[in-house]
Amino acid sequence: MPSLIVRDQKNGRVKEIELAKRRFTIGKSDWNDLVLPREGVSREHCVVFAKEEAWFLRDLGSRHGTLVDGAPITGDVSLKDGQRFAVADFEFQFRLARQRTGGSIEGEGAGGAAPPTSARSVEREGARGSGAGAGAAAGAGSGDAMRDARKEVHRRLLEARELKRLDFESAAGAEARKLTERVAVQIIRDLEEEGKLESEKIDRRMLLKQVLDEALGLGPLEELLADDTISEIMVNRFDRVYVEKRGVGMTLAPVQFTSNEQVIHVIRRIVAPIGRRINEQTPLCDGRLADGSRINAVIPPLAVSGPSLTIRKFPKDRLWVDDLIKFGSMTPEMGKFLELAVRERLNIVISGGTGSGKTTLLNVVSSFCAHHERVVTVEDVSELKLPQDHVVTLEARPPNLEGEGAITIRDLVKNCLRMRPDRIVVGECRGGEALDMLQAMNTGHDGSLTTIHSNSPRDCVGRIETLVLMAGMDLPSRAIREQIASAVHLIVQQSRLSDGSRKVTYISEITGMESGVVTIQDIFLFQQTGFDEKGKVIGHHEATGNVPKFVHLLRRRGIEVDMQMFARKAPPPGDDGPRRRR
Numbered sequence: 001m002p003s004l005i006v007r008d009q010k011n012g013r014v015k016e017i018e019l020a021k022r023r024f025t026i027g028k029s030d031w032n033d034l035v036l037p038r039e040g041v042s043r044e045h046c047v048v049f050a051k052e053e054a055w056f057l058r059d060l061g062s063r064h065g066t067l068v069d070g071a072p073i074t075g076d077v078s079l080k081d082g083q084r085f086a087v088a089d090f091e092f093q094f095r096l097a098r099q100r101t102g103g104s105i106e107g108e109g110a111g112g113a114a115p116p117t118s119a120r121s122v123e124r125e126g127a128r129g130s131g132a133g134a135g136a137a138a139g140a141g142s143g144d145a146m147r148d149a150r151k152e153v154h155r156r157l158l159e160a161r162e163l164k165r166l167d168f169e170s171a172a173g174a175e176a177r178k179l180t181e182r183v184a185v186q187i188i189r190d191l192e193e194e195g196k197l198e199s200e201k202i203d204r205r206m207l208l209k210q211v212l213d214e215a216l217g218l219g220p221l222e223e224l225l226a227d228d229t230i231s232e233i234m235v236n237r238f239d240r241v242y243v244e245k246r247g248v249g250m251t252l253a254p255v256q257f258t259s260n261e262q263v264i265h266v267i268r269r270i271v272a273p274i275g276r277r278i279n280e281q282t283p284l285c286d287g288r289l290a291d292g293s294r295i296n297a298v299i300p301p302l303a304v305s306g307p308s309l310t311i312r313k314f315p316k317d318r319l320w321v322d323d324l325i326k327f328g329s330m331t332p333e334m335g336k337f338l339e340l341a342v343r344e345r346l347n348i349v350i351s352g353g354t355g356s357g358k359t360t361l362l363n364v365v366s367s368f369c370a371h372h373e374r375v376v377t378v379e380d381v382s383e384l385k386l387p388q389d390h391v392v393t394l395e396a397r398p399p400n401l402e403g404e405g406a407i408t409i410r411d412l413v414k415n416c417l418r419m420r421p422d423r424i425v426v427g428e429c430r431g432g433e434a435l436d437m438l439q440a441m442n443t444g445h446d447g448s449l450t451t452i453h454s455n456s457p458r459d460c461v462g463r464i465e466t467l468v469l470m471a472g473m474d475l476p477s478r479a480i481r482e483q484i485a486s487a488v489h490l491i492v493q494q495s496r497l498s499d500g501s502r503k504v505t506y507i508s509e510i511t512g513m514e515s516g517v518v519t520i521q522d523i524f525l526f527q528q529t530g531f532d533e534k535g536k537v538i539g540h541h542e543a544t545g546n547v548p549k550f551v552h553l554l555r556r557r558g559i560e561v562d563m564q565m566f567a568r569k570a571p572p573p574g575d576d577g578p579r580r581r582r
Helices: 129-136 145-160 172-193 202-215 221-226 258-273 321-326 332-343 356-366 409-416 433-442 457-469 477-488 548-555
Strands: 003-008 012-019 023-027 046-050 054-059 076-079 086-087 088-097 230-236 240-245 249-251 284-288 294-298 308-312 349-354 375-380 391-395 423-426 449-453 489-497 500-513 517-531 537-543
Touching: 012 145, 046 332, 076 249, 086 240, 086 537, 088 284, 088 391, 145 202, 172 202, 172 258, 221 230, 221 240, 240 489, 249 500, 258 294, 258 308, 284 477, 308 409, 321 332, 321 356, 332 349, 332 517, 349 356, 356 449, 356 489, 375 409, 391 409, 409 423, 433 457, 457 477, 457 500, 457 517, 477 517, 477 548
Parallel strands: 349 449, 349 489, 375 391, 375 423, 423 449
Antiparallel strands: 003 012, 003 088, 023 046, 046 054, 054 076, 086 088, 230 240, 230 308, 240 249, 284 294, 294 308, 489 500, 500 517, 517 537
């Protein structure tokens, strides 16, 4: 039987290892058949393998190379009896006939253990680190075999004594992951020896990654969250995960959880750090990830088909008004107008449907606030990321197990009035807090911002009126409308069009009341003219020619305003032109 004689050149110790299988990997990672945790050894350094009746040596893209006769090898090198090669401080000699010399090599194996005396097959010809494992995920590492293997490894992890002794609450993340990885590697090797793991069907590196993601992270969601082209993740049940991908739309993702129980476990892992809980008594939950991405979860008994999880990802890089202009969501003139309105402390309501981009637009518009102003944000789940330094972020709190201790958005809006804010930003008005917001706007807190769920500026006014009635105050409709007309200056309508694009479709000014009706005039709007051959919306933004009332006040105060931004351009042929007043 062929063997490798390994000499540690630092201390002269020698060890002979039988090549019991036809592939033998050498490197620093626990995955390798011979582990050399020494400086200069790469995670997967080189491999000795048999091909037909011959043996070969191949470098696996190591940093310092595998040396034969003092030079790094390229390609496959044929190994003859007595052939020598070097890896960092270790010298190897290949022998076709077994010749034991005894001894040991310092530091071999994990935790200083001796190296394995027989080869453990990796069964991944030409593997190149984690990239090879990822490439195999869609091949041998997918399907029922991989899911069953993950389930069994995870079950044994839960029973592992080493992990039961570890306090995961106080242990550092790197320490917990290192120990879990070492235990998982041993479990996978045990399964192979027991014949319960089919090496030809399963990529061991991918299996380890998925097990660690499941045990310490968010399982199959980890790779989806890392993909910047994915904007939304929707888990319908453990084996049905859909994603919305930029330029592609809604697709079924090639990932699965091992069970519905694992989905619930991941949901609880998400909501626990932010003080939320989800169980049979409270099977609904809103929350956020560490990066601010919004999540909603529903579990049985409400979710009949299995636990449901929806994640709306936030872009890693903050968006600015120039980005929205580049995306075609608005024009430079609209951006300049919104900056002027925020700077001059107008009260603005951003209106839009679900998923239309209201929060993103609110983030962009809020960036126009002066850095010396004290801004207090109020949200159900904290999502706003304002660039200013003088910002206080308040987040509502759900009731405890006894149904007590809840702090609502309305409570926070009332409280922030006592915090001497220059501006109040409410992430979303969806209840009685609309009344408190209107009162704040009418009592000296100019420049306040909020969002509302509605489909047009006119619908937005009616929606605010409805939300005020939810406050429990028996106010007449005329009084509510007078409050709206005096408190709100601008409504910015954000829409998601039929092709999935998001655009600012109206910027409208509330001009007052006539005959008991709140009057609105459009300043800018989006005119849709059709679709192209790919189904994309064709249209353009344009000014209506209406000049906002506050601009005249600014000019009387001597503040220069570029009036060209309001100039109405001739509509394209066949266009009826914009609506002027509603």
